[in-house]
Amino acid sequence: MVDPxxxxxxxxxxxxxxxxRWRSTLAHELGHLIFRDQxxxxxxxxxxxxVVERRAQSFARHMLIPLAGVRHFLExxxxxxxxxxxxxxxxxxQVSPAVAAIQLRDLGAINTxxxxxxxxxxxPTLSARFGWADQxxxxxxxxxxxxxxxxxxxxxxTGYVAGLVSLETVASVRGVAPQDxxxxxxxxxxxxxxxxxxxxxxxxxxxxxxxxxxSWLEDI
Numbered sequence: 001m002v003d004p005x006x007x008x009x010x011x012x013x014x015x016x017x018x019x020x021r022w023r024s025t026l027a028h029e030l031g032h033l034i035f036r037d038q039x040x041x042x043x044x045x046x047x048x049x050x051v052v053e054r055r056a057q058s059f060a061r062h063m064l065i066p067l068a069g070v071r072h073f074l075e076x077x078x079x080x081x082x083x084x085x086x087x088x089x090x091x092x093x094q095v096s097p098a099v100a101a102i103q104l105r106d107l108g109a110i111n112t113x114x115x116x117x118x119x120x121x122x123x124p125t126l127s128a129r130f131g132w133a134d135q136x137x138x139x140x141x142x143x144x145x146x147x148x149x150x151x152x153x154x155x156x157x158t159g160y161v162a163g164l165v166s167l168e169t170v171a172s173v174r175g176v177a178p179q180d181x182x183x184x185x186x187x188x189x190x191x192x193x194x195x196x197x198x199x200x201x202x203x204x205x206x207x208x209x210x211x212x213x214x215s216w217l218e219d220i
Contacts, residue, residue: 019139031059065093
């Protein structure tokens with residue numbers, strides 16, 4: 001979501017037990033922003049199979065596992081390009097086997113039958129077979145971890161310190177229980193240093209109109 005008036009951009013990506021897909025999704029959405037696809041204005045333009053979607057997919061692939069990096073990997077390879085080396089490639093660039101196979105195919109490093117076979121392999125299979133299952137588990141924990149929007153959370157905590165935002169609001173943005181955020185902030189030494197005076201609270205409760213310029217809504 002992009003607000004052109006305020007210059008604010010929000011990208012939301014679901015947490016996932018599939019870290020390689022999670023990374024590709026992040027890069028994919030970044031591609032949409034870089035190409036300013038949100039300015040198209042057509043709701044169906046970002047649907048699966050569209051030109052802009054394929055372009056974002058290509059951007060993500062080349063960002064995460066650039067052909068120059070794959071070429072360098074192959075040049076330094078001291079063994080045949082078999083399954084073990086393919087696993088090392090997937091592990092190093094942290095992409096799915098399908099994405100890695102596309103780059104190898106485009107470089108002419110593998111033929112079509114091998115591309116088809118390697119594209120069907122799942123990352124957990126490679127990690128378990130070639131000894132990096134622990135690393136894959138740690139990647140899963142990272143990609144499955146909920147993250148609150150940093151800038152928004154920072155502003156909310158600033159409001160909490162100033163006595164303008166409740167602890168419950170901070171907990172809601174952080175995505176945890178109020179008692180948990182209270183313990184977290186207390187351990188960090190973060191406490192309210194002020195609070196709204198009673199007059200301000202009375203105005204808010206009475207529904208006093210704040211001095212907010214909403215004229216930009218007329219332009220929309």
